[in-house]
Amino acid sequence: MKRVALLGMPNTGKSTLFNRLSGASARVGNWPGITVDLMSAKILLGGHIAELVDLPGLYDLHGFSDDEHVVRHFLSHHAVDLVLIILNSAQIDRQLSLALQIRSLGLPALLLLNMEDEAKRAGITIDAQAMSKQLGIPVRTISAKYGQGCPEALQLAAQTILQQPNLVTPQTIAHKLEMENAIEQEMHQIIDRTVHFPLQLNHSLTDRLDKVLLHPWLGLPLFLLSVFLLFQFIFTVGAPLQEGMGWLFDSLRSELLEPVLTSLPSWLNGLLLDGLYTGFSTVAAFVPIIVLFFLVMSMVEDSGYLSRAAFLMDTLMAKMGLDGRGFVMMLMGFGCNVPALMGTRVMRSRPMRLLTMLTIPLSLCSARLQVFLFIIAILFPPSQAALVLFSLYMVSFATIFITAILFKSKFSSREPFVLELPPYRFPTPQQIWMRGWQEVKHFLARATKFIVIGVIMVWMLTHLPTTAVPASPDTWAGSIGRFFAPVLDPIGIDTELAIALIFGFVAKEIVVGSLAVIYGLQGDALSHQIAANIDWVQGMSFMLFTLIYTPCLSTIATLKSESKSSGFMWLSLGWSLGLAWIVSFLFYQSVRALGY
Amino acid sequence: MHLDALKPGQTAIIDRIHAEQALSQRLSALGFRSGKQLEVIRQAAFNGPLHVRIGSTDVIIRLQDAKTIHLHPLPHQKESTTV
Numbered sequence: 299m300k301r302v303a304l305l306g307m308p309n310t311g312k313s314t315l316f317n318r319l320s321g322a323s324a325r326v327g328n329w330p331g332i333t334v335d336l337m338s339a340k341i342l343l344g345g346h347i348a349e350l351v352d353l354p355g356l357y358d359l360h361g362f363s364d365d366e367h368v369v370r371h372f373l374s375h376h377a378v379d380l381v382l383i384i385l386n387s388a389q390i391d392r393q394l395s396l397a398l399q400i401r402s403l404g405l406p407a408l409l410l411l412n413m414e415d416e417a418k419r420a421g422i423t424i425d426a427q428a429m430s431k432q433l434g435i436p437v438r439t440i441s442a443k444y445g446q447g448c449p450e451a452l453q454l455a456a457q458t459i460l461q462q463p464n465l466v467t468p469q470t471i472a473h474k475l476e477m478e479n480a481i482e483q484e485m486h487q488i489i490d491r492t493v494h495f496p497l498q499l500n501h502s503l504t505d506r507l508d509k510v511l512l513h514p515w516l517g518l519p520l521f522l523l524s525v526f527l528l529f530q531f532i533f534t535v536g537a538p539l540q541e542g543m544g545w546l547f548d549s550l551r552s553e554l555l556e557p558v559l560t561s562l563p564s565w566l567n568g569l570l571l572d573g574l575y576t577g578f579s580t581v582a583a584f585v586p587i588i589v590l591f592f593l594v595m596s597m598v599e600d601s602g603y604l605s606r607a608a609f610l611m612d613t614l615m616a617k618m619g620l621d622g623r624g625f626v627m628m629l630m631g632f633g634c635n636v637p638a639l640m641g642t643r644v645m646r647s648r649p650m651r652l653l654t655m656l657t658i659p660l661s662l663c664s665a666r667l668q669v670f671l672f673i674i675a676i677l678f679p680p681s682q683a684a685l686v687l688f689s690l691y692m693v694s695f696a697t698i699f700i701t702a703i704l705f706k707s708k709f710s711s712r713e714p715f716v717l718e719l720p721p722y723r724f725p726t727p728q729q730i731w732m733r734g735w736q737e738v739k740h741f742l743a744r745a746t747k748f749i750v751i752g753v754i755m756v757w758m759l760t761h762l763p764t765t766a767v768p769a770s771p772d773t774w775a776g777s778i779g780r781f782f783a784p785v786l787d788p789i790g791i792d793t794e795l796a797i798a799l800i801f802g803f804v805a806k807e808i809v810v811g812s813l814a815v816i817y818g819l820q821g822d823a824l825s826h827q828i829a830a831n832i833d834w835v836q837g838m839s840f841m842l843f844t845l846i847y848t849p850c851l852s853t854i855a856t857l858k859s860e861s862k863s864s865g866f867m868w869l870s871l872g873w874s875l876g877l878a879w880i881v882s883f884l885f886y887q888s889v890r891a892l893g894y
Numbered sequence: 895m896h897l898d899a900l901k902p903g904q905t906a907i908i909d910r911i912h913a914e915q916a917l918s919q920r921l922s923a924l925g926f927r928s929g930k931q932l933e934v935i936r937q938a939a940f941n942g943p944l945h946v947r948i949g950s951t952d953v954i955i956r957l958q959d960a961k962t963i964h965l966h967p968l969p970h971q972k973e974s975t976t977v
Contacts, residue, residue, distance in 0.1 A: 307923075357923035361916070389950050392925040420950070504952075514939055609954045613942040616956070714917040714959040715943065718924060719952035 300348040300459055301377065302341075305369065305400065306384035307393055308355035309720040311412045314600075315384055315442035316352040317732040319452070324352075326740060329376070334368055335643075337736075344456025348379075354646070359399040359475065363713060364648050373403070374472030379464050380455055381407040387417035387424055387439065391489050398485055401435060403474050406462040408455050411439045414446070416721070422493065429492045443726055504602075504721040511606055521610050525626065528598070529633050532590045533664065539586035547579040565764055573757035574750060576808075583807070588741055589734045591630065591637035596733035598626075599644060600725035605717055612715065618699065619706030621645070621715060624654040628698065631661030635853045639860055640737060646713075652861060653709035656870055657701050659849050659857070662694040665806035666849070670841055672810045676825045677837040686838070690845055697846055697877060741856070752851040756804050760797065760812075769815040775800050789843065789882040790836035790890075799843065805850040835894055839886040846878035897932075897944070897960035905933045906965040913962035925951050926963060 304319075306312040316324070320339030329336055337352040353372060354365035381400050385393040390411065400407050411417075411424060430437040436454050440447035511517055555575065559567050598604050608622030615622050623644055631638035638658045645651040662670075670690055674683050759775040766772035771779070771793045779786070779796030786796055794816050801812035817827050832840070848854060848871055858867040900906055908930050911918050925948045926932070932948040943956045 358919050361919050361923065363916070363920070391949065392923065392951065395923065508935075508945075512936060512938075512945065514936070518939060605954065609938050609943055609945065612938060612954075612956065613940040714913075714920065715954075715956040716917070716920055716924065716959055717954050719945065719954055721952075 300343065300346065300379040302343070302348050302350045302380045302382055302455065302459075303353055303372070303378045304350060304382045304384065305353045305396070306355060306412075307357055307386065307389075307396060309602075309718060310355070310384050310386040310393070311442040312355055312384050313352065314729055315410070315412065315440070315448070316350070317729065317736075318442055318445060318448055319350060324736065329372065334365070334648075335740075336368075336372070341452075343452060344460065346456075348459075350382075356396075359396065359403075363646060365646050370475055373405075374468050374475060377464070377468055378405060380459050381405050382410060382451075382455060383407055383435075384410045384412050384442070386413050387411045388413055388420050388422060390417075390422070390424060390493055394489060395485050397433060397435065401433065403471050404466045405471070406458055406464050407435050408451070408458050409433065409435050409437045410447075410451055411437065412442050414439045414441050415444070416723075425492050429488065432488045432492060443729065507722055508606070511603070512609060517606075517610050521607055524603075525607075525629055528594050529630065532587065532594055533633055536587045536590050539590075540583055543583055543586060544579070547575075547582065551575060565761075568761055568768075569754065569757060572761070573754040576753055576757075578746070578750065585738055585742070587634050588637050588640070588738050591634070591641070592734040592737040593730050595637075595641055596730050597725055600723060600729060602720040602722045604644060605719050608717060609719070616715070618702035619710065620650060620654055620657075620702060624650070624657075627654060628658060628661060631658040631663065632694075633664055635659050635661060635663050635849050636741070636856050637737075639853065639856045640741065642860065647711045649709040650711040650713065652866060653702060653705055653711075655857060655861060655866075656705055656709070656873070657698045659853055659870060659874055660694060660697045660701060660846060662691055662845060663806070663849060666845060669802070669806055669809045669844055673828075673837050673841055676828050677832070677834045690841060693842065693881070694845060697881070701873070701877070752854075753804055756800060759800060769797055769801075769812065771797075773797075785879070788887065789879065790832075790839045790886045791843065791882075792832070792836075794831065795836075795840050799840075799847070802844060803848060803851065805852070806844070809844070835886060835889050838889075839882045842885055843878045843882045846881055847875050895965050897934075897946070897955070897963040897965060898957040900934045900944075900965065902934050902936045905931060907931050909964040909966050911963050913959070917959060917962060921963070924953055925949050926953075932965075 304312060304316055316337065316339070319341055320337075323341075324337045324339040326335045326337055334354060336354075339350050340347050341350045342348075351372075353369050356363070356366045356369050358366060359370065360366075383397050383400055385397065397407065397409050409430075411426065417424065424439065426437045426439055436458055438447060438451045438454055440451050442448070511520060513520075551571065555571060559570060562570070604623060604626065607626050611622035611625040615625050624642070627638045627641045627644075630641060635658055638661070639655055642651045642654050642658070645654060670687060674686050678686050756775075759778065760769045760773050762774050763772075766776075770776060775797045776793055778800065779793040782796065783793070786792075791799070794813075797816050798809055798812050802809045813828065814824055817824055819827050854867060854871065857870050858864060861867065895906070897906075908926060908928050910928050911921055911926060913921065930948055932946055935945040935947055935952070937944050938954075941957065943954045944960055946953050946955055946960075
């Protein structure tokens with residue numbers, strides 16, 4: 299099978315083209331030695347199936363960023379039959395260097411000049427034929443966004459592969475990549491002879507928008523407002539969808555599965571329904587939020603506003619060893635940690651991405667909010683409720699800040715902060731939809747197994763041995779709670795609460811429900827029992843612990859799949875558990891010492 | 895004079911770039927080369943990064959990285975124009 303690599307600078311519409319060419323067949327490939335996701339797809343090329351690989355965006359084949367390393371590694375270890383180089387027509391003067399770098403490697407290539415429409419608006423005209431002659435590479439103008447020229451480009455690619463078999467081995471490429479070459483001069487010559495630039499480029503619409511959106515003191519409030527509105531949109535639309543999913547899964551269970559499975563022994567019945575089925579529905583409950591988040595994020599990203607957000611927030615974030623893009627993801631984490639972790643993919647430097655991923659699980663997400671609202675209503679008078687909740691949010695911010703400061707040096711990113719500010723663009727609905735769909739597939743594929751196993755384990759802990767009443771102190775979970783009593787007593791957490799924390803490991807959504815199972819009570823009776831069993835100091839300590847320790851299994855699964863490192867997942871898990879204990883301990887002991 | 899000292903609205907010509915290899919390659923790929931003219935469009939609040947226009951490209955750059963770019967100011971422009 300022929301292999302075609304798609305290569306280009308960031309913001310040239312490379313992913314758009316990839317999505318257009320690959321349709322829905324794209325998947326994340328597994329390439330040895332490469333730590334970022336490379337999408338690949340099987341496409342029909344001149345009557346044969348070929349593999350199209352989407353390489354990360356890069357500025358310079360000889361550059362030093364993580365992405366540039368990935369591309370070099372790929373080209374030096376995998377045979378490629380054709381390189382599709384995609385460049386932005388409006389910035390051809392500086393982007394052509396990439397085409398020359400590929401040509402100098404001796405790889406068969408096809409140059410696609412994208413964003414023809416944008417270049418035309420800016421008054422730039424390119425003589426593609428003359429450029430092709432000068433370069434010795436076929437050149438074709440396209441619009442990846444609207445699809446003009448794409449079928450022709452594929453035909454041209456098929457021809458090029460037939461006419462120019464690749465004779466260069468990856469070893470030769472590895473060798474050539476090591477040698478620098480004088481590309482600059484030739485690039486200038488070709489640009490001078492083939493491209494005509496108007497004296498003043500037309501930046502007007504983008505300029506006018508920037509004047510407002512990047513205003514010295516209006517910019518920041520406008521940014522915060524738009525982020526708030528976007529998240530509001532995600533959760534306003536997402537909540538009923540999530541409820542609908544929940545209803546669907548509940549009805550499926552009570553109408554179909556329960557009657558069918560009654561004949562089974564009760565332990566198998568419980569394992570299948572409370573273990574396996576709950577696991578599947580927990581995973582499925584995230585789907586609407588992830589789709590919506592990525593619909594909105596791809597809109598923000600493709601529109602060019604995300605780079606502007608980085609510009610506005612950079613000063614504050616730089617102090618934490620992060621950059622402005624991390625801020626958007628952190629805010630998202632206050633809705634749901636899972637899509638926020640997936641969204642960190644926009645950060646191209648790995649250490650900075652890991653540091654951001656380490657802080658996100660500390661954001662007080664909407665599932666934890668449910669637990670807090672429940673406990674606060676039981677243990678605090680209404681006049682204090684808002685203050686308690688507010689202080690939990692402050693603790694969440696503080697732990698994020700402390701984590702970033704403490705781990706800044708371990709994940710120090712030497713990458714300089716120099717980012718291109720693309721003009722504002724309107725993404726097309728198809729582009730947005732493809733992105734949302736890809737992300738959900740990705741999440742389901744990676745998270746399902748992990749989460750289902752976790753749910754089954756927790757089910758066994760809280761239901762075995764079979765002689766014990768489920769979720770009672772006689773179960774294995776109760777034994778674990780007692781085993782850790784020396785650690786949990788100093789933070790005021792008793793066996794019942796410890797079992798609830800074990801449930802909370804799966805998802806915070808089930809903590810309140812688990813309390814009902816643990817105490818064997820519901821509604822007001824449950825509230826009275828909890829109020830009688832624990833005082834407000836214990837309750838607060840429990841909430842602090844719940845806030846800081848592992849958010850949920852989905853978050854852990856996402857941490858692992860996004861970082862591609864079990865070590866990092868354990869670091870995040872260990873750090874949040876340790877920090878949760880320290881904070882609860884300091885709170886519990888000092889408040890007790892004050893005489894409460 | 896270095897790029898970090900240039901005020902919004904001011905224009906200058908790049909003299910030379912004195913940065914470590916990674917940064918200097920990134921800058922050159924973005925179009926920063928000696929002899930090229932650039933303009934500072936704006937600066938983010940709290941002494942934040944600069945928004946610089948060079949040719950057809952808009953770039954944001956932290957002051958610390960901007961320090962590596964040496965400039966000669968355009969002759970007809972006063973260096974200390976207040977904004």
